[in-house]
Amino acid sequence: MNISKPAMVLFALLFTALTFAQDVELTxxxxxxxxxxxxxxxxxxxxxxxxxxxxxxxxxxxxxxxxxxxxxxxxxxxxxxxxxxxxxxxxxxxxxxxxxxxxxxxxxxxxxxxxxxxxxxxxxxxxxxxxxxxxxxxxxxxxxxxxxxxxxxxxxxxxxxxxxxxxxxxxxxxxxxxxxxxxxxxxxxxxxxxxxxxxxxxxSRKGEEKLALLQELEKEQQRVQDSIADAEEAKRLAERLQREKEAAELAAAEKAKREAEEARRDAIRNKINNLGNVYFKLNSSYLTSNDKELLDQLVAIMEDESNLTIKITAHTDSRGTKKYNQWLSERRAERTVAYVISKGISEDRISHEAFGETQLVNECEDGVRCTEEQHAKNRRSEFVILKL
The missing domain is CATH 2.40.160.20 (Porin)
Incomplete structure (x- = not known):
């Protein structure tokens, strides 16, 4: 057990008082x-x-x-x-x-x-x-x-x-x-x-003087003992307050760390969301120069964030058969992923999934007359964050 210096001094005073009290015991x-x-x-x-x-x-x-x-x-x-x-x-x-x-x-x-x-x-x-x-x-x-x-x-x-x-x-x-x-x-x-x-x-008169001295010594011993108890209590209180302070600081640091991490994740999500989608021409799975520029930005983000894992989801519009559109969306997903990998991104950090015409972003289903601009919004590859 560690004893503080003030407590050691008080123990010494108590020992001295007890020793002196033995010398003046009543007989x-x-x-x-x-x-x-x-x-x-x-x-x-x-x-x-x-x-x-x-x-x-x-x-x-x-x-x-x-x-x-x-x-x-x-x-x-x-x-x-x-x-x-x-x-x-x-x-x-x-x-x-x-x-x-x-x-x-x-x-x-x-x-x-x-x-x-x-x-x-x-x-x-x-x-x-x-x-x-x-x-x-x-x-x-x-x-x-x-x-x-x-x-x-x-x-x-x-x-x-x-x-x-x-x-x-x-x-x-x-x-x-x-x-x-x-x-x-x-x-x-x-x-x-x-x-x-x-x-x-x-x-006797001498005995009364001894008794008064012993009573004074007893009070002094009690005062020393109370001082020791107060010192130990103060020490325990200080230690508890220090632990609470350290715990509060640790909790604040953890909270700040979580908030910073969450802010970093939000910033990455915003970067990914702000990229937009890769849009394809009708019945095509080839990337245009604009699409490649967009994917190059995605590659730059993934290079900066080494733990970022992406899934490419590819889609078509509703024109054509469902089987054809499923095949076409797979081709679009594969070409998108292949381009990203060609820029040095590891294969285990990017995957793909094709949905054909099953996840339209508007009402342009089979039998619904839509403009070309409306159909174009469905011919896309999207970026889904799997891991940050």
């Missing part, structure tokens, strides 16, 4: 979890030493925790990055720890119930793989050091995911008492196992 890494329900179970550490924002890592004197699961949360996270979460926690202030700038003299229970709104920072940073940082604000109620208080909360944390469902949740929450006269502020750290369900996945 599992391009998908992210966008919305889900979340449950966490873990432990919490409370720093209520009174200088919790000054000595964040005062483990020995300031941190309180219990050796068993002490924190549970349930939350719903949405595609826009926002999440709502309810958190319940239990702890125990240990004897000997610093609580509100004083040494705690006995173990005291800690209870907390908090609600918060968080925001996934990956919505700003872009998808960072397993690392999922977030910030949040909220409010709650805490019973700590035998003092109940409402709190304003702020949280900073991150989750790290091992699969679409399981991960770890690590956070630090600052809790500011609503009534600062009777209660102090404190920090609560949390670490737990996170499980998410009813997961809805979508593309």
């Amino acid at each position: 599992k890494k391009d998908s992210i979890v966008q919305s889900y329900w979340l449950v966490t179970l873990g432990t919490n550490i409370v720093d209520d030493s009174g200088d919790e924002f000054g000595e964040l890592f005062d483990l020995s004197e300031g941190w309180n925790m219990v050796p068993y699961p002490s924190r549970v949360s349930v939350g719903r996270y949405f595609k826009n990055g926002l999440g709502l979460e309810a958190i319940g926690s239990y702890n125990r202030y240990k004897e000997g720890k610093i609580i509100d700038n004083q040494v705690n003299i006995e173990d005291i229970d800690y209870w907390g119930l908090d609600f918060r709104v968080s925001y996934d920072l990956n919505m700003i940073l872009g998808h960072t793989g397993f690392f999922d940082p977030y910030i949040g604000i909220g409010a709650g109620y805490t019973d700590a050091n035998n003092q109940g208080r409402g709190t304003y909360n702020a949280v900073l944390g991150f989750r790290t995911w091992f699969s679409d469902h399981w991960g770890l949740d690590l956070s630090t929450t600052g809790k500011w008492a609503m009534d600062t006269e009777n209660a102090t502020n404190h920090i609560q750290h949390a670490l737990g196992v996170a499980y998410r369900f009813n997961v809805e996945k979508g593309l």
Whole structure:
């Protein structure tokens, strides 16, 4: 199959686009979890030493925790990055720890119930793989050091995911008492196992960029394919029009040739018809000088037209017997043909036929009185074209 140069260029563009598309295919890494329900179970550490924002890592004197699961949360996270979460926690202030700038003299229970709104920072940073940082604000109620208080909360944390469902949740929450006269502020750290369900996945920002690029590539591939199809269709149309043009030209040439041939034949017929007939005298088969001049013109035409074949038909008038007139017409035909052959025309190009008095050109039959001029019109040899 012959392929035009434009089609080859389009094929090359299509191959390049397909090759590039393979390099930017979407992978599992391009998908992210966008919305889900979340449950966490873990432990919490409370720093209520009174200088919790000054000595964040005062483990020995300031941190309180219990050796068993002490924190549970349930939350719903949405595609826009926002999440709502309810958190319940239990702890125990240990004897000997610093609580509100004083040494705690006995173990005291800690209870907390908090609600918060968080925001996934990956919505700003872009998808960072397993690392999922977030910030949040909220409010709650805490019973700590035998003092109940409402709190304003702020949280900073991150989750790290091992699969679409399981991960770890690590956070630090600052809790500011609503009534600062009777209660102090404190920090609560949390670490737990996170499980998410009813997961809805979508593309990351990078994945969306890839998808947009792939869609653009697909459009370009379709455009190239359409261009190839249009080019091939244009080529087929051009070829069909060329064939139709050639056929029309051939038909016109054939028509012109036929018309020219027909005109040539008409011209030859006119030449033959314009010669007239050879006319004989009464009871004579001999050619006069005028007859020979006429036959010489016939010979000239036959020399010019090598494919021309003639038949001589000879006739008589009605006077005399039919038998005699038949014989006489044969003699007239033979003498006419013999003269033409004597001028170099081949015998196979001229023949003759005698009709006697059977083909009169007027009403001068037996018993009809006619003038000599009328009878003379019947004493003739005619030229009939057999082949051109």
